[in-house]
Amino acid sequence: MKDYRKEVARIVVSCLLILLMAEAGLRIFFFLTNRDIGAFDPGYFLYRPDIFTGYSLAPNSKINHITLKTKINSLGYRGREFTAKKPDGTYRIIILGGSESYGHGLNDGETWPDRLQILFDADKSNKVEVLNTSVDGFSSFQALTSFATRLLDFDPDLVLCYLGWNDIKYWPLISPSRGFADTGLAERKDSPSNIDRWLHYSYLYILGRALRNKIPREFVGISPPAPASQPPDTDSDLEYGRRVFERNIRSIVAIAKANHIRVCLINQLNLLSRPLQDQEKSRIYFIMKEDKLVKAVRQVRVSLERISEEEDVPFVDLNALITPDLTVLSDHVHATPKGSSEIARKLHDYLIGSGLLINAGKS
Amino acid sequence: MLFNSWEFWIFFAAVYGLYLLLDRRGQNILLLIASYFFYGSWNYKFLGLILASTIIDYYCGIRINEAADLKKRKVFLAISVCSNLAILGFFKYYSFFVDGIEKLIRASGYDPSLMHLNIVLPVGISFYTFQTMSYTIDIYRNKLQPTRNILNYALFVAFFPKLVAGPIERARTFLPQIEEKRIVRADRLLSGGYLVLWGLFKKVFIADNMMRYADAVFAGKNEPGLQVLFGLYAFAFQIYADFSGYTDIARGLARLMGFELSMNFNLPYFARNPREFWQRWHITLSTWLKDYVYIPLGGNRRGRFRTYLNLLITMALCGLWHGAAWHFVLWGVYQGVILSIHRFIDLNVRHPQFKLPRAFGAALNILKVIVFFHVTCLGWLLFRADSLNQIFAMTRSLALGFSLTYSVFQNTLIIAFFTWFLMLMQLIQYKKNNLEILLESNCGLQAMSYMYMLFGVFIFGAAATGNFIYFQF
Structure with a gap:
């Protein structure tokens, strides 16, 4: 006669052993191969909920993975440490942007704000500090909110606005025709529950979740279901989105002017700013139909130009200075390390040449 | 309360903890109360329906068994089957048939205005009505003796693990399990x-x-x-x-x-x-x-x-x-x-x-x-x-x-x-x-x-x- 009590106990112990062995095996593997589990769930390890912007970068967080090295400083921004109070004799440049200037997929030191800092560091005549306050997924609304609620305290001298793509991403969602379905915080992160926090101590759990997120949610090749009422990229949707974008940028400019801060508007380097080649098309994240997307990208440039003229602030179209192709961009809008260097060099030259840095290091 | 929800598992843990402490009779009463609570958590208004079905079939089962002549047996069987089919028909098929009839009439050129009701389908109705019908039919066929304990019968109908999606149990296999002592073994x-x-x-x-x-x-x-x-x-x-x-x-x-x-x-x-x-x-x-x-x-x-x-x-x-x-x-x-x-x-x-x-x-x-x-x-x-x-x-x-x-x-x-x-x-x-x-x-x-x-x-x-x-x- 089988003793089932012992059988149950044996199975329970075996389960625990398997769990422990798998967890320990993963940890050893990650340690030996220089991998960081955080790279499999950056949303949890790098971000925190934020009352103003929906989410923001978690201070002192880092990912030190074989393919990605990211460190967030003690104030919650990517890049080197800086103090909230501006050091005497320093000219502060703040960069407002999303993943395009945050440096999505790039290691520390490879982003264009990092490269820009290096260029200024090499130039001993100016003491310039470049604060990269960009966050993955931030739109002009979040940049404006962040600027008005936090960044003014850093006492910047110049603000570089590198915004556009994330706004376009939200345009189809925010129009009145869809009842203001989204407020622009589409990637809002909720505070993790205590259970979730506990589970995140397990490598098995994190890898399992990463695997879950990797599996396509629909069969590959399936045609998207017909929209319920109206396609999410009508001209009126785009027009409304553009107006919101323009309003946000004007607000940033107004706040900056009121605080005697200079502003420079930059049109992002974008593959869609010129006719696409077949190879390039596969790298585009088509959030709407191609013709609408091209139109939206053009509208961003037109809006920035108009604001520049009307508000008398400088405007730089990077697409006129650098040929956007797959050597400088890894996809539609994210720079490669080479692209970062190019962007930084062009902007450095522009800032020096345009006189925007007058009094730099002497403020 | 879905089986794949935390609420259910909290409910089950509480019921199971008590269950292990009670004797058979106490267990049956506990399970009955738990089953009604489980069913009521979907929609308490339909508890009356399951109670009505239980009482009718329990009563009909005894009367079929006691009836001396075939005619009486048939009458009580008909009461049981018709009442179950009426419940099922009304809640599940009323709208379907009314729509069908309306379409038929419309196809012949008339414009009818039949009474449409916004009927909510009670969870598990198809399962428990089939169970209760099989009970009285089996008694009618002399394959089963009716139970004289209404609590046991009610538990047969409402036992929560099978209440809302089966299996469709037969009384002759399930009632004895309710009536006999159960042992929880490793x-x-x-x-x-x-x-x-x-x-x-x-x-x-x-x-x-x-x-x-x-x-x-x-x-x-x-x-x-x-x-x-x-x-x-x-x-x-x-x-x-x-x-x-x-x-x-x-x-x-x-x-x-x-x-x-x-x-x-x-x-x-x-x-x-x-x-x-x-x-x-x-x-x-x-x-x-x-x-x-x-x-x-x-x-x-x-x-x-x-x-x-x-x-x-x-x-x-x-x-x-x-x-x-x-x-x-x-x-x-x-x-x-x-x-x-x-x-x-x-x-x-x-x-x-x-x-x-x-x-x-x-x-x-x-x-x-x-x-x-x-x-x-x-x-x-x-x-x-x-x-x-x-x-x-x-x-x-x-x-x-x-x-x-x-x-x-x-x-x-x-x-x-x-x-x-x-x-x-x-x-x-x-x-x-x-x-x-x-x-x-x-x-x-x-x-x-x-x-x-x-x-x-x-x-x-x-x-x-x-x-x-x-x-x-």
Whole structure:
């Protein structure tokens, strides 16, 4: 006669052993191969909920993975440490942007704000500090909110606005025709529950979740279901989105002017700013139909130009200075390390040449 | 309270803790109260309905048994059956028939204004009304003695693990378990726990994830044939894992408390023909229909034509039982037709007199399983489709719109990722002819399997949690 009590106990112990062995095996593997589990769930390890912007970068967080090295400083921004109070004799440049200037997929030191800092560091005549306050997924609304609620305290001298793509991403969602379905915080992160926090101590759990997120949610090749009422990229949707974008940028400019801060508007380097080649098309994240997307990208440039003229602030179209192709961009809008260097060099030259840095290091 | 919700498990832990402390009578009262609470948590207003059905059938059962003449027995049987059918008919089929009649009248040129009611379908109504009807019919047929304890009878009707989606239990197998002392043993705890976990795994990991893929295909327009096929595969796994998962959880919970519920699924996708399929799929419904519809209609005793007709009628009713919609009826008729065709072939085509080589026989069996699985999938198209137009469009895609694309490999991988463990387990279960074969393997293999299932439930469970399909029936 089988003793089932012992059988149950044996199975329970075996389960625990398997769990422990798998967890320990993963940890050893990650340690030996220089991998960081955080790279499999950056949303949890790098971000925190934020009352103003929906989410923001978690201070002192880092990912030190074989393919990605990211460190967030003690104030919650990517890049080197800086103090909230501006050091005497320093000219502060703040960069407002999303993943395009945050440096999505790039290691520390490879982003264009990092490269820009290096260029200024090499130039001993100016003491310039470049604060990269960009966050993955931030739109002009979040940049404006962040600027008005936090960044003014850093006492910047110049603000570089590198915004556009994330706004376009939200345009189809925010129009009145869809009842203001989204407020622009589409990637809002909720505070993790205590259970979730506990589970995140397990490598098995994190890898399992990463695997879950990797599996396509629909069969590959399936045609998207017909929209319920109206396609999410009508001209009126785009027009409304553009107006919101323009309003946000004007607000940033107004706040900056009121605080005697200079502003420079930059049109992002974008593959869609010129006719696409077949190879390039596969790298585009088509959030709407191609013709609408091209139109939206053009509208961003037109809006920035108009604001520049009307508000008398400088405007730089990077697409006129650098040929956007797959050597400088890894996809539609994210720079490669080479692209970062190019962007930084062009902007450095522009800032020096345009006189925007007058009094730099002497403020 | 769904079996795959935390609320249910808190409820069950509380009930089970108390259950272990009580004697048999106390346990029965506790289970009855818990069952009504469980049912009331869906919609307390329908508690009256289940109580009414319980009292009517309990009373009719005794009166049928006591009645001296056949006429009286028939009267009480009629009261029982009619009251159950009236409850079922009103709540489940009223709108369906009113709509149908209205359309008919409109087609003849009139503009009727029939009374439309906004009727909410009580959860599990098809299951418990079938159980209570079988009780009085069995007493009428002298196959069962009525119980004289209304609490025991009420528990037979309302026992919460099987209340909302079966299995459809017979009183002659379940009532004795209520009336006798039950022992909770370690082996039953182990096998009950296994069934619960296996059922949760099937529901949460396989069914809920397959649902996403199937839903996307059925929501699409003019999908190519290959996508439709993948959608049907996904739905075939979804509906099987969903319903059999529910049954496994129900059987596991019952076993933890010392009860044994009937087996409802026995590897249905290993069926080689429709008859075998219905011996393996929703067994408690198919045996119910056989005992109380097909055989009373005459079964196969009244000639070939009547046999085919009886099959069609029984299966059409089976379709209608699933829901008040034409596509369910169509699915039922489809099942009736393939059962009839199979019966016709079986009776008219001579089997070879010589013995086939073993390997050839095995290959032929595999081929039959694969072919019949696709026949079943075609049936699921009728079952799942939202309209006749969709059935035509998808059938046309299946027949004419095939083209091999790179996505075949990727989509096969998706299905394989979610179903490989189920398929492997079932292959072993089939080969060993033992549905609980895992319990007989060594504890290391058991532990690995349980960990994999837990991993599937907890990691992939949060992605999508859906209602059980059969709750709506």
